[in-house]
Amino acid sequence: MNVRRQLVRLTGLLPLALLLGAWELLASADDPYFPPPSSWWVAVRRLSELGTLLPAIRATAETFALALAVAVVAGSLLGLAIGALPAMRSVTSPLVEFSRTMPPPAVVPMAALLIGLGRTMAVTVVVFAAVWPIVLNTAEAVRSLPAVLLETARALHLSRRARITKVLGPALVPGLLLGVRVATPLCVIVTLLVEMLTGAPGIGSLLVQAQRNFISAQAFGLLIVVGIFGFLINTGVAALEQRVLRAWPPTARAR
Amino acid sequence: MARNLRHLNVGGIALLVALAALWQLAVGASLIDLDYLPAPTEVVQAGVEQVEAGALVTATLHTLGVALAAWLIALVLGVALGLLLGFSAAARMVFTTSVEVLRTLPVVAFVPVAVLVFGLSTRMEVVVAAWAALWPIVINTLGGVEAVPARLHEVAAVFRLSGARRIRSIVLPAAAPLILVGARLGLSFALIVAVVAEMIGNPQGLGHLVIRTQQALRTEAMFAGILVIGLLGVALNAALLALTARAAPDMFEPGKRS
Numbered sequence: 001m002n003v004r005r006q007l008v009r010l011t012g013l014l015p016l017a018l019l020l021g022a023w024e025l026l027a028s029a030d031d032p033y034f035p036p037p038s039s040w041w042v043a044v045r046r047l048s049e050l051g052t053l054l055p056a057i058r059a060t061a062e063t064f065a066l067a068l069a070v071a072v073v074a075g076s077l078l079g080l081a082i083g084a085l086p087a088m089r090s091v092t093s094p095l096v097e098f099s100r101t102m103p104p105p106a107v108v109p110m111a112a113l114l115i116g117l118g119r120t121m122a123v124t125v126v127v128f129a130a131v132w133p134i135v136l137n138t139a140e141a142v143r144s145l146p147a148v149l150l151e152t153a154r155a156l157h158l159s160r161r162a163r164i165t166k167v168l169g170p171a172l173v174p175g176l177l178l179g180v181r182v183a184t185p186l187c188v189i190v191t192l193l194v195e196m197l198t199g200a201p202g203i204g205s206l207l208v209q210a211q212r213n214f215i216s217a218q219a220f221g222l223l224i225v226v227g228i229f230g231f232l233i234n235t236g237v238a239a240l241e242q243r244v245l246r247a248w249p250p251t252a253r254a255r
Numbered sequence: 256m257a258r259n260l261r262h263l264n265v266g267g268i269a270l271l272v273a274l275a276a277l278w279q280l281a282v283g284a285s286l287i288d289l290d291y292l293p294a295p296t297e298v299v300q301a302g303v304e305q306v307e308a309g310a311l312v313t314a315t316l317h318t319l320g321v322a323l324a325a326w327l328i329a330l331v332l333g334v335a336l337g338l339l340l341g342f343s344a345a346a347r348m349v350f351t352t353s354v355e356v357l358r359t360l361p362v363v364a365f366v367p368v369a370v371l372v373f374g375l376s377t378r379m380e381v382v383v384a385a386w387a388a389l390w391p392i393v394i395n396t397l398g399g400v401e402a403v404p405a406r407l408h409e410v411a412a413v414f415r416l417s418g419a420r421r422i423r424s425i426v427l428p429a430a431a432p433l434i435l436v437g438a439r440l441g442l443s444f445a446l447i448v449a450v451v452a453e454m455i456g457n458p459q460g461l462g463h464l465v466i467r468t469q470q471a472l473r474t475e476a477m478f479a480g481i482l483v484i485g486l487l488g489v490a491l492n493a494a495l496l497a498l499t500a501r502a503a504p505d506m507f508e509p510g511k512r513s
Contacts, residue, residue: 012352033372087266094267101488103447105454105462106481109469114292193363197454204364208455211367219368227360234359
């Protein structure tokens with residue numbers, strides 16, 4: 001059964017493989033618009049030999065990780081406050097709505113002026129874009145907390161610590177993790193975006209450089225690198241999420 | 256409208272006003288020592304000047320036009336592709352993984368590639384914005400088709416409805432709520448990517464206006480541009496929500512369309 005499913009998934013790659021195959025056969029090696037896929041590989045290899053590719057990947061990964069960490073901490077705290085206090089929720093909702101629908105590219109020039117170029121600015125912009133799914137999902141988890149859970153905790157005279165680790169944690173963590181799952185690809189995209197717009201070191205600025213120098217094979221190759229990078233990060237975060245959910249007390253799974 | 260008024264969030268608006276006042280005071284009393292931070296009044300003034308000069312209006316219309324055009328293209332293609340995937344197990348088998356691979360490629364990374372292929376043009380902008388808007392619409396249409404209750408398909412079979420009729424009268428109305436969610440996501444993606452494309456490639460629209468004014472250090476004009484981009488995002492989202500609320504109820508009333 002599992003083998004069959006894998007086979008079906010591989011069949012699903014067929015159109016993409018055919019497209020790339022046809023591209024490879026039809027495009028001439030020096031086509032300025034649609035360079036053949038084999039030349040993408042050569043172009044990325046050259047970048048890597050020049051020693052620019054790996055540092056760029058590392059820079060992007062660091063900005064991403066830092067931003068996601070800040071977004072998780074800030075987002076869950078803000079989400080807890082908004083979820084627990086109805087007044088807070090109604091007062092902040094227009095501000096949250098505006099910030100949430102604010103297209104991230106518009107935030108970049110503003111942050112660049114106010115904070116100046118650099119990692120602090122990049123992380124700020126990414127957090128500003130990616131924090132909202134975490135805030136909203138955490139707030140929703142708090143709001144839909146069954147009253148009976150809290151009453152039980154009180155009736156059992158649980159200590160504050162036990163209340164947090166045994167009652168609140170298991171009830172709130174799945175919602176928080178849902179927000180993290182939505183925020184992760186956002187973090188990747190906005191990290192790249194900041195690099196593209198400000199030229200901060202990373203894969204995003206390599207891509208824009210390739211475009212400005214009209215090296216299309218490199219641009220296509222870097223697009224694939226970005227795709228693999230995003231895929232690995234999303235799978236990694238999903239695996240981490242599964243581990244956290246499994247490590248938690250069984251109440252977490254009952255929800 | 257009356258309902259909207261009753262839902263008016265006084266506290267929320269008060270907070271926004273208070274923040275703006277605080278910002279104004281802080282800049283006015285030079286509490287914030289930032290060379291480039293204009294006061295809100297300066298931003299509004301710059302916005303009014305830009306509107307009078309026509310630059311802001313032209314840029315807004317350009318960005319809005321691109322986002323809507325891209326969204327419409329994505330809507331037609333996305334619903335068609337979603338229906339195809341939803342109806343045909345063969346199509347699902349052949350295409351699903353390819354769709355998954357393409358849609359998870361970070362969309363902003365397509366902009367430089369599109370600039371190389373299509374040049375610094377509005378066509379490039381529409382293509383990347385439509386690409387961004389396409390995937391949530393495909394995925395949500397597919398999800399909507401899969402969520403159509405089997406009972407409805409049985410009804411269609413009993414009435415011997417033709418394929419086209421079945422899609423129009425049964426599948427689309429039942430899948431509409433999910434498709435509309437996809438459409439809403441798609442529209443905000445289209446706007447975001449249009450602004451990115453204007454910042455990196457096409458020298459028109461709000462994205463370019465923001466970059467241009469930033470480089471000229473006309474920060475109050477830049478803030479005005481950013482404010483309009485934010486308002487455009489909120490307005491498009493609200494418009495589509497209102498449209499959904501109006502369109503959805505009579506879509507779901509059984510019998511009304513037959």
